[in-house]
Amino acid sequence: MTINIPRDVRDILAKLELYGHEAYVVGGCVRDALQGKQPKDWDITSSAMPKEVKRYFARTFDTGIKHGTVTVVLDHANYEVTTYRTDGVYSDMRHPDTVTFTRKLEDDLARRDFTINAMAYNPARGIVDPFGGQKDLAARLVSCVGNPRERFNEDALRMMRAARFAGQLNALIEKKTYDAIVSTAPNLCHISVERIRDEFVKIMMNSPYCLNILIDTGLINHFPMPAPLEDEARRFAREMNLSALSFDGNKLPYNLAVALAVLLRGRDRENAAWFLRKWRFDNNTVRKVSALIHWSKQGMEGGPANFRRFVAGCGKCLFKEVIAVKLLTRVVGEDKTERALREFELIIDHGDCLSIKDLKIDGHVLMSMGYVGREIGGALSKLLDAVLDDPSLNDRDKLAQILQS
Numbered sequence: 001m002t003i004n005i006p007r008d009v010r011d012i013l014a015k016l017e018l019y020g021h022e023a024y025v026v027g028g029c030v031r032d033a034l035q036g037k038q039p040k041d042w043d044i045t046s047s048a049m050p051k052e053v054k055r056y057f058a059r060t061f062d063t064g065i066k067h068g069t070v071t072v073v074l075d076h077a078n079y080e081v082t083t084y085r086t087d088g089v090y091s092d093m094r095h096p097d098t099v100t101f102t103r104k105l106e107d108d109l110a111r112r113d114f115t116i117n118a119m120a121y122n123p124a125r126g127i128v129d130p131f132g133g134q135k136d137l138a139a140r141l142v143s144c145v146g147n148p149r150e151r152f153n154e155d156a157l158r159m160m161r162a163a164r165f166a167g168q169l170n171a172l173i174e175k176k177t178y179d180a181i182v183s184t185a186p187n188l189c190h191i192s193v194e195r196i197r198d199e200f201v202k203i204m205m206n207s208p209y210c211l212n213i214l215i216d217t218g219l220i221n222h223f224p225m226p227a228p229l230e231d232e233a234r235r236f237a238r239e240m241n242l243s244a245l246s247f248d249g250n251k252l253p254y255n256l257a258v259a260l261a262v263l264l265r266g267r268d269r270e271n272a273a274w275f276l277r278k279w280r281f282d283n284n285t286v287r288k289v290s291a292l293i294h295w296s297k298q299g300m301e302g303g304p305a306n307f308r309r310f311v312a313g314c315g316k317c318l319f320k321e322v323i324a325v326k327l328l329t330r331v332v333g334e335d336k337t338e339r340a341l342r343e344f345e346l347i348i349d350h351g352d353c354l355s356i357k358d359l360k361i362d363g364h365v366l367m368s369m370g371y372v373g374r375e376i377g378g379a380l381s382k383l384l385d386a387v388l389d390d391p392s393l394n395d396r397d398k399l400a401q402i403l404q405s
């Protein structure tokens with residue numbers, strides 16, 4: 001079995017070995033490569049100590065030096081080199097209290113979470129797979145390395161990772177591992193909101209049906225956040241149909257904000273925003289999701305003027321995402337969606353005015369006409385209203401006439 005390793009990574013392995021150490025690519029990249037997928041990044045594990053790694057390469061920086069990780073920079077790409085290590089006791093169910101460097105690769109592989117993630121590869125020596133990762137990968141099974149209960153007691157986030165990998169690999173969770181999740185689920189409350197959120201989002205974005213794993217194992221009831229999410233997650237898992245977004249040459253966007261708006265659609269925008277803040281999402285995401293929830297519930301029927309008002313209201317940048325949410329939540333079907341997209345293209349092609357800043361008259365002109373203070377904003381809103389009804393009115397003279405009438 002050979003794995004095609006990028007040149008830079010091969011060079012790093014070769015250099016470390018030249019200086020008398022062992023070096024392997026390890027973890028996710030081996031798993032992905034064995035499945036014929038292009039790995040996102042190549043992590044390296046080596047018997048070399050961090051200070052040795054730093055000595056051999058011209059450009060490095062300390063990433064997690066306490067945990068033995070040094071980043072090597074080659075041709076503007078970064079590669080993490082981590083010294084073989086074993087983890088000490090996990091008294092907080094999150095992080096090892098201590099890490100100890102070791103000279104044995106097998107010890108390093110034994111600290112990793114799942115058998116499919118506990119394989120290493122070196123071009124000269126091939127795959128090192130002491131826990132049966134290849135077998136589990138072929139059988140599509142997520143199984144812990146070692147005793148699942150102990151492993152989840154060390155780090156409760158691994159339970160969320162198990163669900164995520166099950167989705168990512170289209171795999172099942174091996175029985176003992178699954179049972180251990182069910183009994184250890186309450187430990188999830190020791191993990192930070194952000195880390196749980198990140199795993200939840202990955203599942204939601206890539207394999208919505210795997211939210212069911214979070215529900216069936218009970219994990220979802222032990223998130224360290226106040227709001228119950230079970231019913232929303234269940235509906236999301238049941239109804240989410242990403243292929244609905246591609247039809248007839250159209251492709252509507254699916255992104256984090258769209259997914260969250262679909263998940264939280266049963267709430268009003270204030271409650272959704274409150275929830276997202278509890279989940280420590282950034283302000284941009286909170287604002288966008290709450291706008292999507294609001295606009296996906298507004299009608300766009302009633303003729304061209306109403307439709308323009310709708311597009312102006314949500315903003316043309318957000319329009320396709322709003323339509324995606326409407327379609328995914330079945331507020332509209334394919335027919336209506338297609339019609340709306342066609343009308344939208346027309347508005348864009350015609351360059352119809354959709355906002356005050358697109359008006360052919362601005363505040364300065366109004367001031368020269370004698371408007372002051374708040375009158376200016378009021379006049380601009382009035383003009384926008386008229387132009388949304390009839391786009392041909394967006395002309396300086398016609399707009400001035402409207403104000404004089």
Ligand code: ATP
Nearest residue numbers: 026027028029040111112113114117118155157158
């Ligand atoms: P992805 O494709 O999502 O990056 P990955 O397997 O590379 O998947 P990472 O979170 O990048 O996942 O971690 C890299 C490797 O580190 C994993 O393959 C696994 O061997 C190990 N690892 C990561 N997190 C844990 C954990 N919580 N417990 C034990 N081992 C872990």
Ligand code: MG
Nearest residue numbers: 028029040041
């Ligand atoms: Mg990774």
